[in-house]
Amino acid sequence: MREELVESKPDTEAAATSAPVIRVENVHKTYDLGEIQVHALRGVSLAIFPGEFVAIMGASGSGKSTFMNLAGCLDRPTRGRYLLEGQDVSQLTKKELAAIRNRRIGFVFQGFNLLPRTSALENVELPLVYSGIPHRQRVERSMEALRTVGLAGREEHHPAQLSGGQQQRVAIARALVNNPSILLADEPTGNLDSRTSVEIMEIFQRLNEERNLTILLVTHEADIAQYAKRTVTFRDGKVRHDVLIEGRLIAAQVLPTLASVDEDDEADASDGAEAQA
Amino acid sequence: MDFMAVLRVAMRALARNKMRTALTMLGIIIGVGAVICTVAIGEGASNQVQEQIRNLGDNIVFISAGSVTQGGVHMGSQATKTLTVGDAEAIRQQVPLVSKLSPGVGSQVQVVYKNQNWYTRVRGVGPDYMDIRRWPVSEGSLFGQHEVAAASNVCLIGKTVVENTFGDEDPVGKTMRVQNLPFLVIGVLQSKGQSPFGFDEDDTLIMPYTTVQKKISGIDWLNFIMCSAVSNDAIAPAEQQMAALLRERHHLRPDEDDDFIVRSPSDLAQAQAQAGRIMTLLLASIASVSLLVGGIGIMNIMLVSVTERTREIGVRMAVGATEEDVQMQFLSEALVLSLLGGTAGVMLGVAGSMAVSSMLRWPTLIPPEAIGVAVLFSAGVGVFFGYYPARKAAHLDPIEALRYE
Ligand SMILES: Nc1ncnc2c1ncn2[C@@H]1O[C@H](COP(=O)(O)OP(=O)(O)OP(=O)(O)O)[C@@H](O)[C@H]1O
Ligand SMILES: [Mg+2]
Numbered sequence: 001m002r003e004e005l006v007e008s009k010p011d012t013e014a015a016a017t018s019a020p021v022i023r024v025e026n027v028h029k030t031y032d033l034g035e036i037q038v039h040a041l042r043g044v045s046l047a048i049f050p051g052e053f054v055a056i057m058g059a060s061g062s063g064k065s066t067f068m069n070l071a072g073c074l075d076r077p078t079r080g081r082y083l084l085e086g087q088d089v090s091q092l093t094k095k096e097l098a099a100i101r102n103r104r105i106g107f108v109f110q111g112f113n114l115l116p117r118t119s120a121l122e123n124v125e126l127p128l129v130y131s132g133i134p135h136r137q138r139v140e141r142s143m144e145a146l147r148t149v150g151l152a153g154r155e156e157h158h159p160a161q162l163s164g165g166q167q168q169r170v171a172i173a174r175a176l177v178n179n180p181s182i183l184l185a186d187e188p189t190g191n192l193d194s195r196t197s198v199e200i201m202e203i204f205q206r207l208n209e210e211r212n213l214t215i216l217l218v219t220h221e222a223d224i225a226q227y228a229k230r231t232v233t234f235r236d237g238k239v240r241h242d243v244l245i246e247g248r249l250i251a252a253q254v255l256p257t258l259a260s261v262d263e264d265d266e267a268d269a270s271d272g273a274e275a276q277a
Numbered sequence: 278m279d280f281m282a283v284l285r286v287a288m289r290a291l292a293r294n295k296m297r298t299a300l301t302m303l304g305i306i307i308g309v310g311a312v313i314c315t316v317a318i319g320e321g322a323s324n325q326v327q328e329q330i331r332n333l334g335d336n337i338v339f340i341s342a343g344s345v346t347q348g349g350v351h352m353g354s355q356a357t358k359t360l361t362v363g364d365a366e367a368i369r370q371q372v373p374l375v376s377k378l379s380p381g382v383g384s385q386v387q388v389v390y391k392n393q394n395w396y397t398r399v400r401g402v403g404p405d406y407m408d409i410r411r412w413p414v415s416e417g418s419l420f421g422q423h424e425v426a427a428a429s430n431v432c433l434i435g436k437t438v439v440e441n442t443f444g445d446e447d448p449v450g451k452t453m454r455v456q457n458l459p460f461l462v463i464g465v466l467q468s469k470g471q472s473p474f475g476f477d478e479d480d481t482l483i484m485p486y487t488t489v490q491k492k493i494s495g496i497d498w499l500n501f502i503m504c505s506a507v508s509n510d511a512i513a514p515a516e517q518q519m520a521a522l523l524r525e526r527h528h529l530r531p532d533e534d535d536d537f538i539v540r541s542p543s544d545l546a547q548a549q550a551q552a553g554r555i556m557t558l559l560l561a562s563i564a565s566v567s568l569l570v571g572g573i574g575i576m577n578i579m580l581v582s583v584t585e586r587t588r589e590i591g592v593r594m595a596v597g598a599t600e601e602d603v604q605m606q607f608l609s610e611a612l613v614l615s616l617l618g619g620t621a622g623v624m625l626g627v628a629g630s631m632a633v634s635s636m637l638r639w640p641t642l643i644p645p646e647a648i649g650v651a652v653l654f655s656a657g658v659g660v661f662f663g664y665y666p667a668r669k670a671a672h673l674d675p676i677e678a679l680r681y682e
Contacts, residue, residue, distance in 0.1 A: 074595060074675045095599050102597020113592045113679060117293065129282050130597040174596065 027080035055225035058234030106175025165196035202251035304571025305618030311564035313626020319557025321640035379403035401489025417464030579666035591678030611663020619655025
């Protein structure tokens with residue numbers, strides 16, 4: 001399934017019409033472990049524009065997660081500038097960073113990171129709680145977000161009562177619920193089988209198309225990267241390749257060709273497909 | 278993050294480990310319960326002493342004749358003959374801090390009515406005596422200045438004397454023999470029960486002091502003078518003024534000892550109440566050590582909870598919780614824990630002190646402010662011991678917390 005990658009300047013069309021959502025300039029991240037210093041990032045410069053869907057690839061330890069943490073304002077660069085929607089976030093206080101994570105960024109993790117023994121609905125509500133949104137509205141918006149990821153009717157289920165794919169959808173709903181402009185996903189399909197992974201890609205593509213949501217997706221799997229629009233490859237803390245994807249895969253088209261893993265997931269997937277149609 | 282949401286999260290976290298929550302609260306419950314119980318018992322006892330002080334009389338100052346020691350031999354208390362009616366009159370006129378005053382003489386007498394006889398003490402006093410002692414006459418009436426001037430053979434008798442001489446008969450208006458002299462019973466005293474010093478107050482006769490002086494003891498001096506000060510605060514200065522006056526009247530040189538004794542029974546009772554209060558305070562502070570232990574228990578469990586929920590903290594931070602939000606969350610959890618424990622402890626303390634009063638017949642009294650203080654204090658314990666774990670949670674690095682296994 002490997003398509004030929006073409007080295008190019010990313011999405012020139014978008015670049016011409018709008019300012020980048022994420023702009024990092026010569027960013028370094030050094031972990032000081034006392035005896036030794038780990039240079040996780042050594043001068044990364046990158047611009048990501050609204051509505052882009054970027055797959056970030058690279059060998060283990062190449063700095064992908066470190067970059068995502070910086071992009072997500074979970075961490076601050078040791079050196080260099082980071083402009084988020086034009087605002088320099090390198091110097092912001094922890095409190096201001098928390099507000100950015102809350103409103104402008106959605107995270108999806110490999111390990112789902114849902115609160116255990118807490119209903120899907122309450123998991124999704126979490127960012128709204130920290131935005132100070134009243135209970136009634138929180139519930140409404142969370143139900144809506146769960147519907148978007150095809151989990152209507154599972155609001156009261158706890159993570160332990162959901163499949164891996166369903167848990168990841170709850171996590172995506174949580175990332176979406178506060179209408180962020182950027183979705184950061186660090187190996188979201190790493191723990192999922194291939195069909196469920198494509199279902200997640202279907203949701204990402206739909207969000208990217210319909211909401212013009214900017215998505216950064218870290219993945220080890222080349223075929224998953226094919227669902228994105230652009231690939232950035234890291235090596236040794238630097239960007240090595242930055243290419244647009246030719247012959248991009250459309251998850252909604254791929255899904256019917258895959259054998260269904262279980263009927264439940266298929267039903268959910270077709271829900272999603274209908275919602276998109 | 279709104280208050281209700283914080284509270285709901287705290288309640289849920291505590292409900293998740295019910296056994297652990299209950300055991301953690303136990304320290305606070307026992308601590309608060311023990312403090313409430315000791316305070317209730319102490320307050321009950323001190324309240325009883327206060328009650329007895331009030332019962333004793335109206336800001337009483339008591340002057341008695343001094344004891345005499347001759348050639349190293351103790352001749353008995355109230356043996357000096359220098360305290361006189363003149364002294365009493367001088368005090369009445371020259372010490373304005375004294376509002377009421379009664380001269381007094383005492384003696385032991387044989388009382389006979391029909392074929393019943395009884396040995397009791399007689400107090401010869403002035404008409405103000407009953408007022409000073411706050412001791413009403415239940416039947417009949419008190420004698421007045423006229424009977425004092427005339428040294429009439431009239432008396433009032435206490436309940437115990439009535440029981441042992443008249444039995445069921447109404448004594449008022451009857452004549453009985455006291456030291457073989459006929460006395461008209463003009464009244465019966467209201468029962469006063471035991472004095473704080475342990476003797477039966479109702480086993481007494483009351484008659485004009487002149488009558489006792491002339492017809493029973495054959496003396497012209499006084500054994501005591503009983504006074505009321507104008508207020509509780511006036512007791513001490515009144516005592517000083519009276520002592521100075523008496524020394525002057527008795528021509529005592531500065532190096533000579535008083536030949537009288539001035540004291541106030543409330544001094545003694547106050548000292549007793551004070552000692553009781555110190556005891557209560559001591560016991561309550563010992564009890565509050567268990568509150569401290571309870572607080573340490575809370576801190577311990579909160580630290581465990583922070584470690585267990587490291588990942589949860591990471592997730593909350595990733596979706597926008599600030600350090601303050603996280604700190605608030607864990608602090609409110611500690612607070613809910615200690616407040617619930619404190620409330621349960623108050624209930625335990627109230628139940629415990631009720632059990633003490635009904636089973637051991639000890640008076641207990643729970644001052645309402647003690648309950649308020651106990652609840653506030655346990656809240657304080659929660660905040661104090663919850664602060665460090667909450668801070669620890671708030672200062673976690675979100676990335677490390679998310680990675681925590
Ligand atoms: N908290 C940290 N302390 C010290 N070194 C770190 C820390 N986090 C990451 N590193 C180091 O930084 C480098 C980049 O790590 P990073 O997690 O970004 O890699 P990655 O590309 O995400 O790898 P993988 O594909 O395995 O997830 C690695 O050498 C790693 O050991
Ligand atoms: Mg990684």
